Amino acid sequence: MNQEFLRPRLVGRRFDEHSLPLDILKDFAALEEMLVEVAKRQYLAANPDRVRSPKGFTKGLELHLTAVEPGSAIPVIALVFSTLFPSADADYFEQAKEQIVEAIAAAERGQPPALPPELLRYFDRFGRGLREGEAMEFVRRTGQTASLTPATREHLLRASQAEQWTEEVTLKGRIPEVDQADHSFELELRDGTKLKAPLLELHLKTVLDAAVGYRDGTLVAIKGVIQRDRADRRKGFESVEHITPLDPLDIETRLEELAQLRDGWLDGKGRAPERAALVRLAQAFDEHYAPDLQLPYLYPTAEGGVQAEWTLGAWEVSLEITLPAMAAQYHALHLKTGESRELDLTLDSDDGAGWTALNAALKAVQEGQA
Amino acid sequence: MTPDTLLLRQIHPSFVQDGRVTSQAFRPTPKDEFHLSVDNGDRLTAEAAWRRFTADPACTSAGVLAVSQSECAAQALPVIEDGRPHPEHCSIDFSAFEKKAIEKKAKLLRASAATRGWLFTEAAA
Numbered sequence: 435m436n437q438e439f440l441r442p443r444l445v446g447r448r449f450d451e452h453s454l455p456l457d458i459l460k461d462f463a464a465l466e467e468m469l470v471e472v473a474k475r476q477y478l479a480a481n482p483d484r485v486r487s488p489k490g491f492t493k494g495l496e497l498h499l500t501a502v503e504p505g506s507a508i509p510v511i512a513l514v515f516s517t518l519f520p521s522a523d524a525d526y527f528e529q530a531k532e533q534i535v536e537a538i539a540a541a542e543r544g545q546p547p548a549l550p551p552e553l554l555r556y557f558d559r560f561g562r563g564l565r566e567g568e569a570m571e572f573v574r575r576t577g578q579t580a581s582l583t584p585a586t587r588e589h590l591l592r593a594s595q596a597e598q599w600t601e602e603v604t605l606k607g608r609i610p611e612v613d614q615a616d617h618s619f620e621l622e623l624r625d626g627t628k629l630k631a632p633l634l635e636l637h638l639k640t641v642l643d644a645a646v647g648y649r650d651g652t653l654v655a656i657k658g659v660i661q662r663d664r665a666d667r668r669k670g671f672e673s674v675e676h677i678t679p680l681d682p683l684d685i686e687t688r689l690e691e692l693a694q695l696r697d698g699w700l701d702g703k704g705r706a707p708e709r710a711a712l713v714r715l716a717q718a719f720d721e722h723y724a725p726d727l728q729l730p731y732l733y734p735t736a737e738g739g740v741q742a743e744w745t746l747g748a749w750e751v752s753l754e755i756t757l758p759a760m761a762a763q764y765h766a767l768h769l770k771t772g773e774s775r776e777l778d779l780t781l782d783s784d785d786g787a788g789w790t791a792l793n794a795a796l797k798a799v800q801e802g803q804a
Numbered sequence: 805m806t807p808d809t810l811l812l813r814q815i816h817p818s819f820v821q822d823g824r825v826t827s828q829a830f831r832p833t834p835k836d837e838f839h840l841s842v843d844n845g846d847r848l849t850a851e852a853a854w855r856r857f858t859a860d861p862a863c864t865s866a867g868v869l870a871v872s873q874s875e876c877a878a879q880a881l882p883v884i885e886d887g888r889p890h891p892e893h894c895s896i897d898f899s900a901f902e903k904k905a906i907e908k909k910a911k912l913l914r915a916s917a918a919t920r921g922w923l924f925t926e927a928a929a
Contacts, residue, residue, distance in 0.1 A: 651822075682822045692818070700816055701863045703835050733826040734818050736833040743826055750911040752827060765904070767911045774908060 436512040437524075439497065440531060446568030449507035457563050459499070461570075462511065464559035465534075466497045472530035472553055473523070480526075491523055535572045539580035541589040554594035561587035562602050562659075598663040600672055605629070606655045606680065606687055609644040619645070621656055621671070624691070629660065631671035640677045653680040653687060683729035689716045692734050705738035711758035715740060718760070718781055722789030727796050749799045753792065755781065764792060766799055775799075805885060807874035810845030811894060812853045812923065814865040825869060825918060831898065831910035838899035844885065845870055847892040850923035856890070867925035869917040871896075879909045 448455055474487040494516035501510040513524060537547035537554065547554060561582050564570065570582040591599045605623060612619040612633065619641050620628045633641060644654045658674040680687055693713075695706045730742035735754065742753040751766040760782035766775040777795060779788040819829045832840045843853040850868040857865050876883050882897045898906050 688821065695818065699818060700833070703833060731821045731824050731826070733821065733828060735828065736835070741826060741828060743824075745824070750827065750915060752907065752911070765907055767908055769912065769915050776904065 436498065436500070436514040438500075438510060439513040439527070440511040441503075441508050441573070442511075443505060443571040444507045444509070444568070445571060446506070446565065448565070448568065452502065452504035452507050454499075454502050454507055454509055461560050461563045462497070462499070462509070464556060464562075468534065468553065468556035468560055469497070469527055469530045471556070472533055472549070473526040475550075475553070476526045476529045476533070477523070495523060495527065532575060535574055535580050537590065538572060538582050538586060539574055539578070541586040541593070542581055544589070547590060547593055551594045551596075554590050555596055555599075557587050557590040557594065558596070558599045561590075562600060592664065596664075598661050598669060600659045600661055602658075603660050604655055604657045605660070606653055606690070608648050608651065608653060609641055610648050612641055612645045614638075621654075624694070627668065629668055629670045631656065631658065631674050634674065637674065637677045640679060644677075644679060651682065653682070653684065654678060655680055655687075681729060683731060685719045685723075685729065685732065686716045688732045689713075689740070692732065692740065695734055699734065700736050704734070704736045707734055707738050707740060707757050711760075712740070714782075715755065715757065715760065718789070722781075722786050722793075724793040724797065727793065727800065744796065744799075746796075746799050751796065751799060753779075762788065762792075764795060766795070805844065805846065805873055805883065805894075807872065807877065809873045810870040810923070811842035811873065811876065811883065811896065812845050812848065812850055812868050812870050813840070813842050813917070814854065814857045814863075815867055815869055817864055817866040817926075820866045825914060827907070827910040827914040829869070830871070830913035830917065831906050838901075839884075839895035839897055842871075842883075842894050842896060844892045844894050845923075851928075853892075854924050854926075854929070865926065867927075868923045870920060870923055871913045871917050875913065875916045879912060881909060 444454070444458070470492050474491060477487045477491065478484060496514045498512050498514045499509055500512045502508065503510060513527060515524070533549060537549045540547040561570070564582070564584050564587065566584055568583070572580045572582070574580050605621060607621045607623045609619055610622050610628070614633070617633045618630055619633050620630055622628050640654070644652050655678045656671070656674055657676040659672045661669040661672055663669055689712045692707055693709045697706045698704060699706060728744055728746065730744055730753070733741045733743065735741050737756070739757045740755045742755065744751040748769045749766055750769060753762050753764050755762045760780065762779040762781050764777040764779055775795065777791060779791055781788045813829065815825055815829050819826045830840065832838050850870070854865055854868050857863050873883050876896055884895045884897055886895050887893060898909070901909065
């Protein structure tokens, strides 16, 4: 038999479709382990004459995902018993759940959580799959909500007195060095930081190709788990999931580069583009730019905007984008005939009409490149 | 100055992506009052121009590209040998044109300079 145990509400863009990315299930597997350990502590606290929990304390008890309900996404997690009736040990699971939720609520308020440090270390894996802007909301006994976010998770890990913890990341950089004997390689980030990573057989070719292209600026994106210490320093990859070679004109990567500019970047002149506006522009390109078109070259403008450019045969095309307004001026010039085409576009309208017009204009130029 | 005189233009590193230079490098910014700064290539090598420019800690350059005086003349762009702030300094004068015309001329100048190729790059320094 089973009984409903937990209904956390997952908030964030990834959960808007009322479904769960499989990635996040790893966090719930970690939560299950944490619940067992906290429940054992509860048992020992209630039975001070015992030095350890009884053998088979959690036998026959498992957490199962039974449904995903809308709102953004609410996984329904049940406690499943192998017996006909709920085990008496199930009460300790209920108490453990409450303790964990209260620890999250305390961290949210900036207060020290009541759980002991060694149990708080389970937050190294529980909550690790959350990205910026995402949250897992739990209902407290009082009816209030306790929200686990990347920030509250960090607070809990700092309270755990751990010297370092892990984070799921996607980092971009170049590969300057491969040590095949040591089964490792280094990823060099834009700021020059080098992170050691384990080299798996299935990534070998991609890593070697990227290392050969190091001097030409060949970039890769690595998704994996890194260690970070209390001083917020990245210490290296614990594991690597994916390595993806990036196009030299990868839009998101280039806009991240432009986000590093500061006011005065152009020899004392030049306004830096707003970081948030660049993120929005990268998302808009991702959502609306036709995938069969050549990627643009992207440059900052002195006024804090971005200029996209294409060389398509004899056509030179530019798109000057004013930020944060996302108003754009399209200009295409045929270098031999002098023919000129111009458009004023709005790239932030809900219907994406500006992007449709841009895609059509570029397609017309690309198809008649002569 | 002759029609073949090369006008040396310093290229900011952010104006280069994957080896390609933006047309913005060949038009004045709004603060330049319609005058694009170049050096007279008859009087100064590209390397010397780069070294002098980058000696100022506030200035960075990925390298030097050039357009000729005749390429400017073909765009009806006068070249002024103003000699300020140094004797070899010249300005390409865009003041007779509106923004759209300036953008068009910048594209044509960029294409000429790109065809000619880099005269000096930071990597060679």
